[in-house]
Amino acid sequence: MRVGGCGASATGRPPAGGSRHLPRRRCADRPRDVRGEGTMDAPTTTSGEYDTSDGGGWFASHPSSSPPPRGGDQETHAGAPAPPHVPERRTMPAPGAASADAARIRRTMAEIGPVADKVTSYFYALLFVRHPELRPLFPAAMDVQRDRLLKALLIAAEHLDNTAVLVDYLKNLGRGHRKYGTHAAHYPAVGECLIGALSQYAADWNRETEAAWVRAYTTISQVMIDAAAADELRAPAWWQAEVVTHDLRTPDVAVVTVRPDQPYPFLAGQYTSVETPWWPRVWRHYSFASAPRADGLLTFHVKAVTAGWVSRALVHRARPGDVIRLGPPTGSMTVDHTTDSGMLCLGGGTGIAPIKALVEDVAERGARRQVEVFYGARTDHDLYDIDTLLGLQQGNPWLSVRAVTDQQARLRLPDAIRVYGPWKEFDAYLSGPPGMIRSGVHALRDIGIPPGRIRHDSVEELLLAGD
Numbered sequence: 001m002r003v004g005g006c007g008a009s010a011t012g013r014p015p016a017g018g019s020r021h022l023p024r025r026r027c028a029d030r031p032r033d034v035r036g037e038g039t040m041d042a043p044t045t046t047s048g049e050y051d052t053s054d055g056g057g058w059f060a061s062h063p064s065s066s067p068p069p070r071g072g073d074q075e076t077h078a079g080a081p082a083p084p085h086v087p088e089r090r091t092m093p094a095p096g097a098a099s100a101d102a103a104r105i106r107r108t109m110a111e112i113g114p115v116a117d118k119v120t121s122y123f124y125a126l127l128f129v130r131h132p133e134l135r136p137l138f139p140a141a142m143d144v145q146r147d148r149l150l151k152a153l154l155i156a157a158e159h160l161d162n163t164a165v166l167v168d169y170l171k172n173l174g175r176g177h178r179k180y181g182t183h184a185a186h187y188p189a190v191g192e193c194l195i196g197a198l199s200q201y202a203a204d205w206n207r208e209t210e211a212a213w214v215r216a217y218t219t220i221s222q223v224m225i226d227a228a229a230a231d232e233l234r235a236p237a238w239w240q241a242e243v244v245t246h247d248l249r250t251p252d253v254a255v256v257t258v259r260p261d262q263p264y265p266f267l268a269g270q271y272t273s274v275e276t277p278w279w280p281r282v283w284r285h286y287s288f289a290s291a292p293r294a295d296g297l298l299t300f301h302v303k304a305v306t307a308g309w310v311s312r313a314l315v316h317r318a319r320p321g322d323v324i325r326l327g328p329p330t331g332s333m334t335v336d337h338t339t340d341s342g343m344l345c346l347g348g349g350t351g352i353a354p355i356k357a358l359v360e361d362v363a364e365r366g367a368r369r370q371v372e373v374f375y376g377a378r379t380d381h382d383l384y385d386i387d388t389l390l391g392l393q394q395g396n397p398w399l400s401v402r403a404v405t406d407q408q409a410r411l412r413l414p415d416a417i418r419v420y421g422p423w424k425e426f427d428a429y430l431s432g433p434p435g436m437i438r439s440g441v442h443a444l445r446d447i448g449i450p451p452g453r454i455r456h457d458s459v460e461e462l463l464l465a466g467d
């Protein structure tokens with residue numbers, strides 16, 4: 001198979017028949033360095049129903065009748081099977097076609113689910129054998145990276161017939177890939193290998209299935225490529241940021257403040273990717289722990305976790321003067337300033353970081369809205385930011401802060417809110433470990449807050465935190 005004109009043989013077996021050709025990539029963006037997909041540390045994310053963080057994913061590009069591919073894009077590998085033919089398309093597929101493709105793709109995903117690990121191993125083996133020049137661009141350790149690729153695929157596949165959600169997700173993904181130096185030419189190469197790997201392990205792989213995947217990837221990658229190209233006109237691919245203070249609050253938690261080398265626009269409640277100088281190409285997500293400040297400084301709360309490369313480096317190694325890199329801001333767990341509804345905020349552990357930013361955001365607007373914060377931690381000692389929050393409470397009568405520690409509470413954090421309330425008219429914000437988010441959403445729905453008013457970090461992303 002050939003994807004986007006880069007010409008690698010994707011499937012290890014002969015083509016299912018017919019002409020196998022993926023349309024040529026539209027080279028919307030300029031060549032850039034190639035970087036591997038990063039992984040996550042203490043990721044936070046987005047809001048509501050859907051995650052838009054920059055998950056790992058490389059996809060074949062979109063067919064196009066616009067400018068022909070640059071030299072090199074047409075290169076083929078000797079002996080490669082003829083690539084599949086897919087009609088050119090510049091927009092998202094028609095709903096019917098998308099649904100049919102979505103059904104085929106979901107079937108493949110279900111088939112490969114039990115052997116997902118083998119699929120990803122096979123995919124990376126194909127990729128690095130066929131495109132060895134890409135290997136140095138991925139992190140040395142590929143463990144979390146592997147999971148992220150599959151997750152991104154699952155998310156894209158799951159929403160294939162939900163154009164609005166998919167496009168939003170993919171645009172973020174495309175923008176997020178800029179910091180890796182992703183080049184449009186890499187998408188076809190990766191797409192070929194991905195489809196090659198899927199075709200090896202899907203039980204029911206045929207021409208129609210392959211065509212569905214090709215159509216999906218060409219569409220997916222073009223959305224990403226276009227979003228990256230548009231973003232290139234208005235923002236850097238990454239920011240360098242110098243550590244200005246490093247405050248070890250507990251043996252494992254540091255509050256790290258950095259000064260970006262150029263203005264860094266973001267909204268309270270959002271998060272970014274962080275790469276340390278000690279582990280190149282390994283990126284982890286952290287929320288901004290403050291609303292945007294006049295001095296431009298950014299603060300993160302980092303907990304060192306077992307085998308966490310980035311988190312351990314940030315907590316135990318980083319010192320003032322060190323320079324880290326930041327990706328673009330993302331996430332939509334932000335304050336809706338069009339309403340003055342009360343805000344019920346639950347922050348567990350370092351998940352309190354974006355909650356504090358939200359509180360500061362409300363304070364800065366001078367809004368008269370009730371904000372109720374429940375701050376959960378294992379012990380009193382783990383309430384490392386309680387003084388800051390109590391300080392905010394002191395100056396703002398609309399703010400109430402309650403600490404809930406596992407040691408003392410009969411009820412864990414989410415259930416503690418049942419003791420208070422009523423909360424029906426409140427917007428809810430949840431940030432913390434995946435288990436807390438899950439039980440928190442359950443508790444909030446249970447007390448009558450509609451799902452549309454519950455914003456939280458993506459559980460999928462949190463589960464991938466790992467590091």
Ligand SMILES: NC(=O)C1=CN([C@@H]2O[C@H](COP(=O)(O)OP(=O)(O)OC[C@H]3O[C@@H](n4cnc5c(N)ncnc54)[C@H](O)[C@@H]3O)[C@@H](O)[C@H]2O)C=CC1
Nearest residue numbers: 042043044287348349350351376377378413432433435436
């Ligand atoms: N550092 C950051 O910027 C952000 C981090 N996060 C996430 O927050 C988490 C923080 O980890 P830790 O500080 O170690 O938190 P932790 O594991 O110590 O948990 C903090 C509190 O959350 C509640 N909780 C935990 N698991 C629960 C469950 N299954 N059901 C109900 N309540 C539960 C408990 O009250 C607990 O004391 C990480 O998963 C991280 O990825 C989320 C957003 C931002």
